[in-house]
Amino acid sequence: MRWHDDFLELLDQRLLPADEVWLPHTTASEVATSIRNMVVRGAPxxxxxxxxxxxxxxxQTTDNGWKQMIEADMQVLAESRPTAVNLFWALNRMREVLATCDTRHQAQRRLAEAAIGIHGDDLAANLAMAGHALTVMDDRAPFSVLTHCNTGALATGGYGTALGVIRRLHEEKMLKRVYADETRPWLQGSRLTAWELAREGIPVTLNADGAAAAILSRGEVKWVIVGADRITANGDVANKIGTYSLAVLARHHKVRFMVVAPASTVDMSLESGQEIPIEQRDGLEICEIKGIQIAPVGVDVFNPVFDVTPASLIDAIVTERGVIHEPDISGMRTLFNERKP
Structure with a gap:
């Protein structure tokens, strides 16, 4: 994303890797539409x-009722995607800044500064997470990893969460190869992750989601590394659909499983993953590819965007604040300074 003081440009991720198209946005409703329609995706x-x-x-506000107009736009933004808690965290941050503003012009300056600050803080958090993650990986000989969906610069403020860790492994010459699940139905793994890695010369092999078990069975992959859209107080993790099955496969094959996400992804108000709202999208995403029908017309479709991986299947959760090994409610409360009521 590119901020230009009076408009925002978003790279249309729906068109990658074939076309790089930047879409200008001048209103909050335009941004909300782009979030809803997957122009931009990735929780951070x-x-x-x-x-x-x-x-x-x-x-865009006028002198009369400017604060109410901004609050109404924040509600529109809040309704764009229900699962990624970073959305609500960012809006709460902006709401706190808005509360300190006495004039429209003051709000214009302070809110822009706050948004730029959130962007910069996310990049700094990505870099910190990569450093923390490597302290967990005691095998210094080059090894392979498997990842799911896209968690790189396209999904964050500029470096990546899970893909940021993979970048750091490559920089430290600890990485042998990345296996990237294609990630149905939006194919973020093939269109975005493979695109990012190939552009940087990081060795990547693209695979169908259903091939993950065969890959893990060979013993080459030491870690499955994924991101998260929401992490609850007990360490359960909502992430792109297919993550849960990867965690089950990893446990069976004795491959370690790591979740990498900023602290803004943690929702200590929810006790477990059962409370996370899971977004359901149009069944056409499963039945069509670029408008071409690949399934029987009228067939029932189950199309959740995310699934929930139980904390019991996760070896480590990494945030910029540090690492939680074998996450549970005690470890989560310790790292996030939450006391049992």
């Missing part, structure tokens, strides 16, 4: 985009 990037959307809202 959604939060950052929403923050810029609030900044744009301030620029």
């Amino acid at each position: 990037a959604i939060g950052i985009s929403a923050a810029y959307g609030v900044a744009l809202s301030a620029l």
Whole structure:
């Protein structure tokens, strides 16, 4: 994403890797539409985009009722995607800033500064997470990893969560190869992750989601590394659909499983993953590819965007604050300074 003081450009991720198209946005509603329609995706990037959307809202206001107009736009942004908690975290941050503003012009300046700050903080958190993750990986000989969906610069403020760890492994010459699940139905693994890695010269092999078990059975992969869209107080993790099955496969094959996400992804208000709202999308995403029907017309479709991986299947959760080994409610509370009521 590119901020230009009076408009926001978002790279249309739906068109990658064939075309690189930047879409200008001048209103909060335009940003909300782009979030809803997957122009921008990835929990951290959604939060950052929403923050810029609030900044744009301030620029569009008039002297009469300016604060109410911004609050209404924040509600529109909040309704764009239900599962990624970073969206609501960013909007709460912006709401706190708005509360300190006495004039419209003050709001325009402070909200823009806050959005830029959220963007910069996310990049710093990505870099910190990569450093923490490597302290967990005691095998210094080059090894392979498997990842799911896209968690790189496209999904964050610029470096990546899970893919940021993979970048750091490559920089430290600890990486042998990345296996990237294609990630149905939006194919973020093939269109985005493979694109990012190939551009940087990082060795990547693209595989169908259903091939993950065969890959893990060979013993070459030491870690499955994924991101998260929401992490609850007991360490359960909501992430792209297919993550749960990977965790089950990893446990069976004695491959370690790591979740990498910023602290803004943690929702200590929810006790477990059973409380996470899971977004359901149009069944056409399963039945069609670029408008071409690949399934019987009218067939029933189950199309959740995310699934929940139980904490019991996770070896480590990594945030910029540190690492939680074998996560549970005690470890989560310790790292996030939460006391049992």
